[in-house]
Amino acid sequence: MTGVRLLVGTRKGAFVLTSDGKRRDWQVSGPHFGGWAIYHVNGSPVDPDRLYASQTSDWFGQVIQRSDDGGRSWRPVGGDFAYAGEVGEHLWYDGTPRPWEFKRIWHLEPSHTDPDVVYAGGEDAALYRSTDGGQKWLELTGLRTHESGPRWQPGAGGLCLHTIILDPRNPDRMFVAISAAGAFRTDDGGETWLPINRGLRSAQIPDEDAEVGHCVHRLAMHPTRPDVLFMQKHWDVMRTDDAGGVWREISGDLPTDFGFPIAVHAHEPETVYVVPITSDSEHYVPDGKLRVYRSRSGGDRWEPLTEGLPQSHCYVNVLRDAMAVDTLDECGVYFGTTGGQVYASSDSGDSWTPVVRDLPAVLSVEVQVLP
Amino acid sequence: MIRVVLPAHLKTLARVSGEVRVDVAAPVTQRLVLDAIEERYPMLCGTMRDRRTGQRRALVRFFACEEDISNESPDAPLPNRVAAGEEPLLIIGAMAGG
Numbered sequence: 001m002t003g004v005r006l007l008v009g010t011r012k013g014a015f016v017l018t019s020d021g022k023r024r025d026w027q028v029s030g031p032h033f034g035g036w037a038i039y040h041v042n043g044s045p046v047d048p049d050r051l052y053a054s055q056t057s058d059w060f061g062q063v064i065q066r067s068d069d070g071g072r073s074w075r076p077v078g079g080d081f082a083y084a085g086e087v088g089e090h091l092w093y094d095g096t097p098r099p100w101e102f103k104r105i106w107h108l109e110p111s112h113t114d115p116d117v118v119y120a121g122g123e124d125a126a127l128y129r130s131t132d133g134g135q136k137w138l139e140l141t142g143l144r145t146h147e148s149g150p151r152w153q154p155g156a157g158g159l160c161l162h163t164i165i166l167d168p169r170n171p172d173r174m175f176v177a178i179s180a181a182g183a184f185r186t187d188d189g190g191e192t193w194l195p196i197n198r199g200l201r202s203a204q205i206p207d208e209d210a211e212v213g214h215c216v217h218r219l220a221m222h223p224t225r226p227d228v229l230f231m232q233k234h235w236d237v238m239r240t241d242d243a244g245g246v247w248r249e250i251s252g253d254l255p256t257d258f259g260f261p262i263a264v265h266a267h268e269p270e271t272v273y274v275v276p277i278t279s280d281s282e283h284y285v286p287d288g289k290l291r292v293y294r295s296r297s298g299g300d301r302w303e304p305l306t307e308g309l310p311q312s313h314c315y316v317n318v319l320r321d322a323m324a325v326d327t328l329d330e331c332g333v334y335f336g337t338t339g340g341q342v343y344a345s346s347d348s349g350d351s352w353t354p355v356v357r358d359l360p361a362v363l364s365v366e367v368q369v370l371p
Numbered sequence: 372m373i374r375v376v377l378p379a380h381l382k383t384l385a386r387v388s389g390e391v392r393v394d395v396a397a398p399v400t401q402r403l404v405l406d407a408i409e410e411r412y413p414m415l416c417g418t419m420r421d422r423r424t425g426q427r428r429a430l431v432r433f434f435a436c437e438e439d440i441s442n443e444s445p446d447a448p449l450p451n452r453v454a455a456g457e458e459p460l461l462i463i464g465a466m467a468g469g
Contacts, residue, residue, distance in 0.1 A: 059430040059464040060380055060418040076414040080422055
């Protein structure tokens, strides 16, 4: 029978949550790597039992863990992330130059075709690729050495490359996003990169429509329409219909357009989900109400989804990598909060139930549909 | 035989319990002890010191015989009682909350 597996990264370990296709009853496994921050856990689309996890610590550095049995067992495979060639400098928060310094991996994106190929997004911003199942990592230097690199500045969470989207139709094209540099696209497999930030406006930088410097929080794509991208920016929800040629704002009637995650329905390319947060200085949901907002029109018009979610005294956030959708006929939507709850909807967001309530702060959520 | 106490997180990562014991030829130094640990437990490479420069990670400390030797030269001889296996080298995650 079809099953669903949630891969949850938290401040203090990883958890694997499993259910059958009904998505009502869940088994919880974990914590794996207890006490370590697990920024991301992700599975191979071609071998769902091949999982990768980013295990990181300010004390002890970066470890990449791999499972070949769907998360039942793990082994450390590699954590050697170096900047290739001349390291160079970017801008620090105060505008002074600062050498690139590796801190951690934020996001792991396995290849659509080969379980041994996986991409990793780092802080300070760099893109890495492994072709041997996570053992050795090589930097794709064309991104960090883009001529705009010396002008990149960190966002509050650091100068992090947090989003990697592989174009399912074109193996040479991928998209990445960096806080607070912006979005970038490659059309040659990562050799060269193009900033794709035209149409973004950010009042937090001196030139509000600069080529780079935008705090992009997350990008999302529907696999059948790879030229359409949705973006949750620091402020503003945006979309592009030409692979980043130009963006337009679709915040519409959202109560606030600040937030972190954004996701697209598995079967409806114009159905989009966000979780608005009060503001950049108040990183919790407005009015003490946890509301997912859904647009069925590709943006501009949004409806609050509240059934099953706390509607009073709730002050959590949902971080950028902590929302995912499954591909079952009735699309499942999942998200985790900084309060340690993981919520699931098996009806496209109409209603929600908590899968778990008391995990450490959730950093990331991915979902796999199992045969 | 040099006795080494790893911090809890690194014991878990290396899948060991209790003290780790490594053979190091004299003169016993911090660098040679870490070399021996990393050779036996390669998953610990990069967790205590930088893989390339060998510089101690900022939040890792080395104690021995009730002294903080974190800032000693990595090539300085360790105390005689550590070299003789009478006292362990303590590798500590600095107290910094979390």
